[in-house]
Amino acid sequence: MYDRSAKLAAKGVVIEYWLQRSRSLFTAVKGVDLEVRPGELLAIVGPSGCGKTTFLNAVDGLIPIAGGSLTLDGREIRSPGRDRAMVFQQPGLLPWRTVLGNVIFGVEAQGTMSKSEAVARARQQIELVGLKGFEDAYPLELSGGMQQRVNLARALLTDPEMLLLDEPFAALDAQTREMMQLELLKIWSQTRKTALFITHDIKEAIYLADRVIVFTRRPGRVKNVVDIKLSRPRDLRVKRDPQFLTYEDEIWESIQEELAVPAERLIAGVPAA
Amino acid sequence: MSIQSWEPAAPTTTLDRPPAQERRSVVKPSPFKQYEPVVIGTLSVVLALAAWQLVANARIYSILFVPGPWDVAQAFVKLFQTGDIWLDIGTSGAEIGIGYGMAVVAGLALGLLMGWYTRFQYALDPFVNFFYSTPRIVLIPLFILWFGIEMQPKIAVIFLGALFPIIINTMAGVRNTEAALLRVARSFGASDALIFRRVVLPGSVPFILTGFRLGVGHALTGVVVGELIAAKHGVGQLIAIAGQTFQTPKMLAGVILIAGTGMLLTTMIQRVENRFQSWRPQIR
Numbered sequence: 078m079y080d081r082s083a084k085l086a087a088k089g090v091v092i093e094y095w096l097q098r099s100r101s102l103f104t105a106v107k108g109v110d111l112e113v114r115p116g117e118l119l120a121i122v123g124p125s126g127c128g129k130t131t132f133l134n135a136v137d138g139l140i141p142i143a144g145g146s147l148t149l150d151g152r153e154i155r156s157p158g159r160d161r162a163m164v165f166q167q168p169g170l171l172p173w174r175t176v177l178g179n180v181i182f183g184v185e186a187q188g189t190m191s192k193s194e195a196v197a198r199a200r201q202q203i204e205l206v207g208l209k210g211f212e213d214a215y216p217l218e219l220s221g222g223m224q225q226r227v228n229l230a231r232a233l234l235t236d237p238e239m240l241l242l243d244e245p246f247a248a249l250d251a252q253t254r255e256m257m258q259l260e261l262l263k264i265w266s267q268t269r270k271t272a273l274f275i276t277h278d279i280k281e282a283i284y285l286a287d288r289v290i291v292f293t294r295r296p297g298r299v300k301n302v303v304d305i306k307l308s309r310p311r312d313l314r315v316k317r318d319p320q321f322l323t324y325e326d327e328i329w330e331s332i333q334e335e336l337a338v339p340a341e342r343l344i345a346g347v348p349a350a
Numbered sequence: 351m352s353i354q355s356w357e358p359a360a361p362t363t364t365l366d367r368p369p370a371q372e373r374r375s376v377v378k379p380s381p382f383k384q385y386e387p388v389v390i391g392t393l394s395v396v397l398a399l400a401a402w403q404l405v406a407n408a409r410i411y412s413i414l415f416v417p418g419p420w421d422v423a424q425a426f427v428k429l430f431q432t433g434d435i436w437l438d439i440g441t442s443g444a445e446i447g448i449g450y451g452m453a454v455v456a457g458l459a460l461g462l463l464m465g466w467y468t469r470f471q472y473a474l475d476p477f478v479n480f481f482y483s484t485p486r487i488v489l490i491p492l493f494i495l496w497f498g499i500e501m502q503p504k505i506a507v508i509f510l511g512a513l514f515p516i517i518i519n520t521m522a523g524v525r526n527t528e529a530a531l532l533r534v535a536r537s538f539g540a541s542d543a544l545i546f547r548r549v550v551l552p553g554s555v556p557f558i559l560t561g562f563r564l565g566v567g568h569a570l571t572g573v574v575v576g577e578l579i580a581a582k583h584g585v586g587q588l589i590a591i592a593g594q595t596f597q598t599p600k601m602l603a604g605v606i607l608i609a610g611t612g613m614l615l616t617t618m619i620q621r622v623e624n625r626f627q628s629w630r631p632q633i634r
Contacts, residue, residue: 137537157539169534173552173629185548186540215629235538 083112084239084271085136089145092131105131107296108145113239113273118265120274120282122328123292123300124335129275130166132297133243136273137163149239159187162232164242168224170216176203176227177212183231195234202230205264222253226260233264240272246281258284259313266310279332283307283324284316291328294335301331417599425599426606429588439607441583442573445501446611449508450569454562456509457516461561464517465524465554466546478517486510486568487575494580504576504584511572512565519564523557524550559623566615570608 090109093102105128113119121129134140135147138157147154149161162183170179180199184190190198203212206226216224225245232240245261246254258281265272265285276282282289283305291300303324307315315321382389399419406418413421429435464471464478486507493503527550535545577586585604592601 139533139537157537159539163534163537165530165534165537167530169528169530171531171549171552173626182534182548183538186535186538186544188541188544217629 082115084115084117084150085111085113085273086148087111087132087136087145088147090132090135090142090147091144092128092135092140093143094140104296106292106298108298111290111299111302113271114287115271116269117287118272118274118285119288119290120276120286121290121292122276122279122282122332123297124294124332125277127292127295127335128297129292130243132292133163133241133273133275137161137241159189159235160238161241162235162237162239164225164229164232164240164245166244166247168216168221168228170224170227172216175213175215176208176219179216179227180230180234183235187235189235199230199234202234205233205267206230207260220253221249222257225249225257229261229264233268238271240270242272242274244276247277254278254281255313261285262309262311279325279328280316283321283328284311284313289324289328291331292335300335303328414596414598417602421599422602422606425597426603429600429603429607435588437583438585438588441501441581442577442585445504445573445576445584446508446569448501449505449572450512450565452505453509453512453516453565453569457513457561457565458520458558460513461517461520461558462524462551462554465521466550471521478514481510482514482518486514487572490576490579499580499582504573504581507576508569508572511568515564515568516558516561519557519561520554523554526557527553555626556623559619559626563616563619563623566612566619570612574608 087109091107092105094105095101096103109132111119121132123129131140135142136149136154138154138161141155149158171182174182177196177199180203181192181195184195185192200212203209206229208223208226208230211219211223216227219227228245246257249257262285274282274285279289283303286305289303289305291303292298293300305324307318307320403418403420406413406416406421410416417425460474464474489510490503490507493506497503497506531549531553532545535549540548573584574586574589577584578590581587585607589601589604589608592598592604
């Protein structure tokens with residue numbers, strides 16, 4: 078199953094952490110096997126609390142793994158690195174910095190680019206994510222969708238080998254979310270960066286990804302992998318394609334089995350209308 | 351359905367919205383609105399002074415007990431006519447300048463260290479708590495014993511007065527750094543030094559300036575009380591002597607001098623605060 082050419086390879090990954098208050102060891106994911114191919118956009122979906130975000134944090138190098146192996150281009154992941162960049166669920170923008178200042182923060186932290194070069198490239202990046210004219214605006218003056226564009230631009234400016242996205246559109250309203258999905262695909266198709274996208278939104282996963290991986294409930298591991306054979310470029314109408322709906326059914330069923338309370342019982346509990 | 355046209359992205363739906371946090375009102379604000387705080391503030395002060403003058407003019411009590419604002423104003427002018435006042439202002443000013451300046455430097459350094467290094471905080475917390483909950487003024491007799499009645503005991507008490515609010519607020523500022531920001535910085539591989547300079551320090555500025563502002567109040571209390579107890583010169587000494595020799599208008603003139611200094615310093619710090627907060631939308 079493991080492809081030598083895999084960009085990211087996870088083998089039997091186990092992540093544990095100590096819960097301070099109850100003084101107990103908590104296993105978030107146990108035995109995750111997956112690979113992300115070069116240039117692929119892979120989405121992970123799963124019931125909430127299944128450890129998918131924890132897994133992504135481990136890929137970013139923010140938390141250590143307790144077992145198994147996690148490699149990017151064959152190199153063990155031990156800490157955050159220049160080959161990865163994360164787009165966070167909460168934008169995490171410095172409120173005292175303008176859009177421009179926030180976009181360059183990633184490369185500034187990495188120390189890889191001179192300030193003037195960073196600023197020049199950031200301006201292009203800001204245009205790419207559709208924020209031209211807002212370079213000097215402060216984060217608190219921006220809508221949630223615009224803040225996430227800054228978050229995305231900051232990650233893209235570091236020109237990573239792999240882009241990690243942690244439910245970046247989860248906090249947005251439905252319409253903005255759809256627009257952001259469309260734009261993410263547009264930007265992604267220009268760069269074809271290998272990307273790992275975490276979401277709880279099944280439609281979003283199918284719409285964006287080449288493959289969708291379903292996690293089991295906690296402790297999370299890979300339950301099944303769905304190849305999304307919808308041709309690109311995809312516009313938002315794909316979401317009404319019969320094939321799309323088939324995928325949605327398949328994934329939803331798979332997740333349903335993992336929910337603590339089976340859906341049949343949920344339905345049975347509703348009084349007949 | 352086939353997958354065809356590539357819809358050009360039209361982000362305008364999200365971008366055309368007005369900035370999320372700008373102040374709004376349903377009716378167009380009148381031009382007077384802008385000056386409202388100054389006009390109303392001035393009016394209320396004028397009214398209060400007039401009421402005070404009326405009570406004083408009634409002369410129910412002698413000028414010794416209730417001098418009017420006019421008496422105080424005259425005493426104030428007289429203070430500056432003799433020229434002795436400059437020695438007092440110079441002495442008190444130097445005491446505040448040195449004591450408060452040292453408190454700013456030491457408080458900032460200790461507060462940042464305590465906020466950043468948890469173990470350093472554990473080590474110093476007992477002392478900070480002890481001194482912060484003790485009115486440092488009670489140490490004046492000890493300082494007089496140590497340093498005599500020149501400027502040093504006052505400098506010491508001003509320093510200790512201003513030090514702890516600055517330490518505590520600076521530490522709180524560092525501690526209150528948003529976890530999400532730290533995570534972003536770590537994710538991009540930022541060094542500790544960069545995190546400190548670019549994330550923690552700028553985020554702490556509002557807290558630090560609050561500490562400075564509280565410190566001013568403590569410093570002024572320190573200088574006045576210190577000079578009341580023992581001093582050769584100083585505005586506090588002037589107030590003490592005027593009070594003991596029944597020159598009430600002169601005493602109040604000294605009080606106004608102190609209060610004015612406090613307001614001036616506080617306003618200056620507030621100006622700096624506003625400069626650092628230009629990114630924050632107004633909440634009112």
